[in-house]
Amino acid sequence: MQPYEERLTAPRSWWFIAFLVGVAGALIMLPFGTLPMLGGLIGGAAAAAVVVSAYGSVRVRVVAGSLVAGEAKIPVSALGTAEVLDRDEAAAWRTYKADPRAFMLLRSYIPTALRVEVTDPQDPTPYVYVSTRDPEALSAALSAVRAQ
Structure with missing residues (x-):
């Protein structure tokens, strides 16, 4: 992988x-x-x-069973379904669909994103929103780690 x-x-x-x-x-x-x-x-x-x-130096990585988005390090085991967001859906989740409790690593100059549910019952964060130029690849990397 x-x-x-x-x-x-x-x-x-x-x-x-x-x-x-x-x-x-x-x-x-x-x-x-x-x-x-x-x-x-x-x-x-x-x-x-x-x-x-x-x-512009923030990094998004999937390493050692975790999603690392900027300063946040979230174990993949605490994450649920990933949703690839195109330009319009990403804009909607940044604005009127956004939940104030969500963790959002967003960059306005990147039009696409990935939204991943947080399934940990101890965590009040409903989802993670990550701006990414290749949301399909990020989703695939999360799925590959989850499958291991």
């Missing part, structure tokens, strides 16, 4: 926006001279790049 691993990286346009934040920093510092302007460019772009990198 091939383990599942995916990094939910930020889109390229966000990196361009980080550069634009640096340009804005440079323009703010322009009246103070060339060196402060360069500092504003580098500092603003670096700060925005750190934010984009941190937000």
Whole structure:
């Protein structure tokens, strides 16, 4: 069995926006001279790049009998039925169908997701919602671990 691993990286346009934040920093510092302007460019772009990198570095994995989604590590034995969500269904489960008790690892720039029921009676979380670019593969990996 091939383990599942995916990094939910930020889109390229966000990196361009980080550069634009640096340009804005440079323009703010322009009246103070060339060196402060360069500092504003580098500092603003670096700060925005750190934010984009941190937000886009979350990983989704199925390893050692667990679903690891960001900071959450959920044993597959505590999970029930997985539902592959297309663009429209994922949007519905992010908004009006969402349960406030659910664990949601969502990224707005990823249109598809996987919703997995939590069957552990001790856990008040009704389901896990995970944004993923390949929900079918994640579902298959969970099924393969469950079958072992």
